[in-house]
Amino acid sequence: MNDPCKKYAAPLDAFLDGELPLEQMEQVRRHLDTCPPCRDYVDACLALRAVMPQAEDTPVPEDFTQSVMAAVAAHPRKTRRWTPARRRAAMAAIAACLAAAMFLTNYQDWFAPFTGGEAADAALPREADAAGDQAPAQEGEQVEKTPRQYQFYAVTQDTADPAEDAEAYVEGENVVFAFTVFLTREEAGDALAGYTGKPYSTKDDPGTVIGTGYAMTVEEAEHILYDVLDYPLGPMRNDQCTTELGCIVVTEEEVSSSGN
Amino acid sequence: MKNDAPDMQRQQLDQWVRQAREGDQEAFRHLVEAYEKKVLALTLRMCKHKEDAAEAAQEAFLAAWQGLPFFRGEAAFSTWLYRLASNACVDLLRKEGRHRAHAGPSLDDEELPLPLPDDGPTPQEAAERREMREQVERGLRQLPEEYRQALILREIQQLSYEEISKVLEVDLGTVKSRINRGRRRLREFLTENGNLFSPPASKKHGEEGCS
Incomplete structure (x- = not known):
């Protein structure tokens, strides 16, 4: 033809x-x-x-719905509840870890975008600055060390993958992951060994770090979920993602997927 | 989805997803009933055996139930469900050689168990339609898996290219290419093996095609 x-x-x-x-x-x-x-x-x-x-x-086997619901009943989910009391305890634990880390960094620069004011304005990108960030030093020119706040710039066409460049993840602000999975430290065990974790918070409450986020591909996440949870199938994908990478967030306590 | 369910139905489905996420099994049952045919329509054509198709579908729903609480963010439940179903089929195919022994015949070999509705104004036409549908099923069967899956998701589940790219985790270009090749191969098969296509008029006239 x-x-x-x-x-x-x-x-x-x-x-x-x-x-x-x-x-x-x-x-x-x-x-x-x-x-x-x-x-x-x-x-x-x-x-x-x-x-x-x-x-x-499509023919549906006669007892199909029944057998699915029987399987559902036979495989109870763990309840995941994020109560105010647990949250406070978790925050205290995370704060303690962060306090240690902060001795090594200029935390003022780090939190500047969230505390507002002049420092926050400086955190917003100007194209030239962002580009200057990545340009190699000109002949003999003294290159200023990039202040931390520039790592929080909003995603534009010209930036590299936000999940790779960021020093912390503020989901909904500097990055929207293709998927986000929450695991407790206990559940994660040493499955995330070898990955670089970054502080993770959400747009609703960017100043509050709720866990450590590990960016990775879907395939990597599938392997980890399979090891850790015996969960054989891939994560649910976010349509509005700004990166192809997803994030496994390790928290002190269980986090409810519906927020809060 | 491409052919959108009426708004009310969409809202109802979203509500059931939210409720199921919170642990409401009845809401999840509604989701199973709402999507079982669509999921089975996929697994029946991607698995070798009828029993596998049912099992893969069940696995997909169970995984959805188990997985819902872990994931944050807005995502189309149905797109996710098809991805789980697709993965479940692959999983079963992997296990195929090792532990599974089936007494029953393969879907490839036997008379197709899929229902072929009889429709047509006359018995003659109904029979012709039935014959044609059988051919289409055979045609789909003989397609390479990748083309078959893309074409099924487009024509049966009626997903958009964007949705298909998410289910299959491939880029849009690959989706388009697989659909195109699937259509061409299916057309070839049916031209050689059925009445669906008579030789195109252009051939008879020695058409050269446009430049």
């Missing part, structure tokens, strides 16, 4: 699947009026579509 012509071969499937912007749909439609090979392809695909099986016609 004749293949569609070279010029229009590419958008024909998108046309069939309603994936073209209106103007291009029109363009393709007009082209089909004048091009029999392309017309044939489209007609063939439409004929295929007309006889494709329907999901509604």
